[in-house]
Amino acid sequence: MRKGGLGAFFFAALALLSPVDAQAPRPETGVTAVPLGLPPLPIPPASPALIALGRALFFDTRLSANDTMSCGLCHLPEDGYSENQTARAVGIYGATLKRHPPSLYNVVYQTLLFWDGRETALETQIFSPLLAADEMGMPSAGFLLARIDSIPAYHEAFRIIFGAPPSLDRLGAAIAAFERSLLCGNSPFDRWFYGHDPRALDAAAIRGFTVFTGKGGCSACHRVGRDDALFTDGALHDTGLAYAERQRAARERPGAMVVLGGGLESRIDPVALGIGVRDSADLGRFAITHDPRDRDAFKTPSLRDVAELAPYMHDGSLPDLAAVIDFYDRGGGGSPTQDRRIFPRHFTPGEKADLLAFLAALSCAPR
Ligand code: HEC
Ligand code: HEC
Numbered sequence: 001m002r003k004g005g006l007g008a009f010f011f012a013a014l015a016l017l018s019p020v021d022a023q024a025p026r027p028e029t030g031v032t033a034v035p036l037g038l039p040p041l042p043i044p045p046a047s048p049a050l051i052a053l054g055r056a057l058f059f060d061t062r063l064s065a066n067d068t069m070s071c072g073l074c075h076l077p078e079d080g081y082s083e084n085q086t087a088r089a090v091g092i093y094g095a096t097l098k099r100h101p102p103s104l105y106n107v108v109y110q111t112l113l114f115w116d117g118r119e120t121a122l123e124t125q126i127f128s129p130l131l132a133a134d135e136m137g138m139p140s141a142g143f144l145l146a147r148i149d150s151i152p153a154y155h156e157a158f159r160i161i162f163g164a165p166p167s168l169d170r171l172g173a174a175i176a177a178f179e180r181s182l183l184c185g186n187s188p189f190d191r192w193f194y195g196h197d198p199r200a201l202d203a204a205a206i207r208g209f210t211v212f213t214g215k216g217g218c219s220a221c222h223r224v225g226r227d228d229a230l231f232t233d234g235a236l237h238d239t240g241l242a243y244a245e246r247q248r249a250a251r252e253r254p255g256a257m258v259v260l261g262g263g264l265e266s267r268i269d270p271v272a273l274g275i276g277v278r279d280s281a282d283l284g285r286f287a288i289t290h291d292p293r294d295r296d297a298f299k300t301p302s303l304r305d306v307a308e309l310a311p312y313m314h315d316g317s318l319p320d321l322a323a324v325i326d327f328y329d330r331g332g333g334g335s336p337t338q339d340r341r342i343f344p345r346h347f348t349p350g351e352k353a354d355l356l357a358f359l360a361a362l363s364c365a366p367r
Contacts, residue, residue, distance in 0.1 A: 036194055060069065096141060190229075218328070242335075306363075331344035
């Protein structure tokens with residue numbers, strides 16, 4: 001009896017804790033079976049109570065320095081757990097960040113996190129936004145834990161679920177449990193390809209799938225398997241986008257080019273080196289590994305729910321899917337170091353329209 005009473009209090013308290021959450025779509029939580037088209041879960045799902053706690057924390061602005069920012073304000077459920085309003089995310093006090101928030105759908109399958117793959121576990125990833133001065137701005141881990149424990153419903157919830165107060169590990173476990181419950185599958189494509197329903201996809205999208213896996217060469221990186229598809233290889237590649245962006249920025253702000261001196265200008269292209277346009281230079285994985293082969297390499301994003309994820313790419317620089325298709329049609333950014341599988345495709349207008357129809361057929365549906 002006592003246990004049931006506490007449990008009821010706990011869920012009522014959690015419901016009160018997350019007003020934003022009341023509008024969020026709910027079907028993903030408490031998942032036991034995966035939606036059609038997704039691989040088996042790499043780890044068993046967490047308990048509904050842990051997921052509910054993580055969900056409350058995810059949408060709670062009290063986890064930010066001035067009570068204005070939450071995970072869910074940059075990863076919005078209605079925007080596919082990404083964000084449609086701005087190219088690059090805007091953090092606490094209005095600071096513009098370097099990159100666009102990736103969708104959190106199917107993050108349970110990701111082994112490398114962030115566009116540059118610098119983080120490897122959801123449990124530790126959370127401290128990056130929570131403690132970054134320009135994201136959620138919490139001054140320290142200890143301050144954050146004390147703030148959470150001072151909120152009665154969390155104080156109670158941590159003791160019920162873990163038998164212990166909030167800690168870095170427990171906070172990470174709760175938020176990660178919620179993130180791992182965000183699954184996106186059972187799209188029209190899945191029902192056609194894996195569900196063998198010939199009516200699930202229209203003729204244009206079916207032709208688009210042929211372009212995607214054939215002439216377009218897209219599935220080399222955005223993988224589609226025989227039994228399931230994540231539409232990513234989980235690896236990092238240079239599409240030439242960062243190079244093209246640096247060139248554009250240099251054209252727009254020629255005064256920003258640094259003079260290398262010593263006659264170096266004549267032998268080195270500062271744009272290709274990513275120097276001279278300080279504000280916009282994002283060298284991707286290179287900044288993590290310092291290996292020249294990683295220059296401009298970014299993680300292949302999944303394409304599930306992609307129609308809901310505009311704007312696109314690590315910097316949100318491409319406004320819509322037509323612009324992404326044009327980018328690949330041109331042969332990517334045209335960087336001398338870009339992946340050799342990205343080259344001009346010379347799509348016909350019909351092929352572009354079909355590819356678009358196919359990408360639109362990847363939107364997730366309730367199971
Ligand atoms: C101010 C906006 C903002 C807030 C707040 C924010 N994020 Fe993010 N998130 C981003 C951006 C931008 C990236 C990409 C950063 C990069 O690649 O360097 C990202 C990346 C991620 C990733 C990596 C996903 C992948 O597939 O690589 C995860 C997971 C994530 N965020 C979870 C969270 C959680 C959990 C919180 C709250 C504790 C949070 N985010 C708060 C903007 C935000
Ligand atoms: C060599 C690997 C590779 C190939 C081939 C490839 N992509 Fe990509 N794709 C990537 C990478 C890496 C990114 C992220 C680039 C960035 O953000 O700088 C990306 C980004 C995207 C995005 C943006 C998704 C988002 O959420 O921002 C879309 C859409 C996309 N690709 C579609 C396609 C299509 C369509 C094709 C075929 C015409 C294709 N890709 C071919 C690796 C590849």
